[in-house]
Amino acid sequence: MKKPSYRTSKAQLWVSFWFAWSVIVGIVWAGLGGSENAVALANIVIPSMILLIAAMLGIHRFAGAMDFANAQRADSVLPSPPPYNPRDVPAEFPEGFR
16 A cells, blocks of 8 residues: 655645744734734634644644554455445435435
8 A cells, every 4th residue: 555645745834833833922922012903813813723733733644644554454445346336326216215
């Protein structure tokens, strides 16, 4: 089996990571400086940026590694080869079936 490839490079992940943290630090800095707009935005922006960081660096790569490991298992169920089993594609139901 071929090793999985990702659309985002490590450099893109790090740029996203540092950009998200810079937004968080900027909002906190402006909020501490007395900006009412920054304080109003903080309720939405800070949790969103933290979730972005977690998603880009951890959750996405972790889930991809689990998918790859499951595909490596010997007891993985593969789709049926052609000709396909009739169960693979549901037949059209008669008009009054539903």
